Amino acid sequence: MNNLVILPVIIPIIAGLLMVIFRKNIGFHRWAGILALFSLLLVSLLLIFQIDSSGIQTLQAGGWKAPYGISFAADMFAALLLLCTSVVALLCFLYAFRTIGREREEHYFYPLFLFLIAGVNGSFLTGDLFHLFVCFEVMLIASYVLISLGGTRVQLRESLKYILVNVVSSSLFLVAVAYLYALTGTLNLAHLSVVVAEIGQDGLMTTVALLFLLVFSIKAALFLFFWLPESYSAPPAVVAAVFAALLTKVGIYTIFRMFTLIFYHEPQITHQLIGVLGAVTMVLGACGAAAFSDMKKILTYNVIVGAGFVIAGLASFTVDGMTGSVFYLVHDILVKALIFLLGGAIIRLTGTSKLNEMSGLIRNHPYLGWLFFTAALALAGIPPLSGFLGKIFITKGAFQSEYYWLGAVGLASSLMVLYSLMKVFMNVFWGETTMSKGMEKGSIKGLMFPISGLTVLSVLLGIGAEVILPYIRLAAETLLAPSLYIEAVLGLGD
């Protein structure tokens, strides 16, 4: 029992509720938000050290013994994602000060932002399938409002589609939960793992597993990403950055959790399918990123490629592949947020997202240009930046389990990612300077701090990989040994 485990969910909710009470006081919103997100950062660091020294931390809500109550469990994988979430959330929060505008601030932007973070953290920490659904809904309802907040015509249209897709997939989620409950009679993840291992993963159980895969694929933009490019282009840059960095990652996290803890008995069906989905996602995402000449579209398609890449490591189901996936997931959260914030800054300067309408920004904004260049290289996986190691391990894992095609597709899609981002870089920053300082649509003053912060973190993650790798490896090994999770949640006596 460790009460620290619940704090990442409670802190943002309490801060958000206080903000709703003092709705007129924007200064209070900002400070309370910074304070809440900073304490999240500290809590997740503390959790990482505790998990490192004494194993998986758990909490049984209300003292109800698992599997009867709702369990929370923080293993290294969840804690690392918590840390990334709080870092990205804090920096995006700072970015929002300058960009989001008075109107949105007064209409509960900051509380909604914190509720979204609470939902994300809850999904990482919960050890109960139905509670996972509830956390998903907390996150989604906040995202419904964030995506439509501001009420421009495009936002309204896209939010309608976004809500429809998510409501339908949430219904399917519940259907899958109902089937699984009928088959096993429990909803606690650790207990599910025990029961499924006992009664065996037969055809019916595998079908339910595939239904879960379908639901989470919609959320994670894995193959079923048809809704993503349009939806993520509509809201303001900072909202798109948080969505791209965190929302799809929650879907990926749950796929990892379900298919390493519960449905790991039939890898030749489920994990092979996951590998195929990952490969198709990478190919289609890379095609989209290479084809469009609109910066928002290119960036959103890169989100899709990233999802496919992380999943490829899961498909390989080896320690190396998993290590790569966890490392790449951490890297992807930071760099996706970074590249969307950079895109937002560029659009703010030029007032357009069409590549052929901008050129030569490097003369007036050299710093912005080189940061974009660094971020693009990190995303494509050029050493010594952070994407490189993740890609190495994922490819190694894919080769080890003889998915040669999967490794090849991953490497080819990295090239396409590099091409698409260099296309943006060359169009936006090179060429004749057509815009003088006076013609700029908006100022990027004050935006450089969060952007530089994320860049530094990405570079450090690449260079300082030696320091971080033991934690990542621990996360991967824990994922591949479900008995650790089960023992921690259910207790050794059971």
Add this chain to the structure above:
Amino acid sequence: METLMSLLVGLFFTIGTYLILSKNLLRIILGTSIITHGVHLLILTMGGLKNGGPPLLGESFAAFTDSLPQALILTSIVINFAVTALFLVLSYRAYKALGTVDVEQLREVDNE
């Protein structure tokens, strides 16, 4: 009884899917609502229909009904209620801003 319930759930899903595939936004929203109700019935059926007494201390039945599905449904109803309300408000706002509830015409709204 379980068979009958399963058929009913199927009927709910059919109607919901039909409504979601229509062009009117209002029908689509009602469709999602009906599908969710179908899901609630499914959870109830999957948890096992009434096959014992109420699960209360002090009652002396040989078998007790599983109360967990009802707790799940209660939570889900609340969430569905909130989402449907938000969805309706948003569609009203979209109708005022875009001037249509036909999804075919929504598609043609310019990207400005």
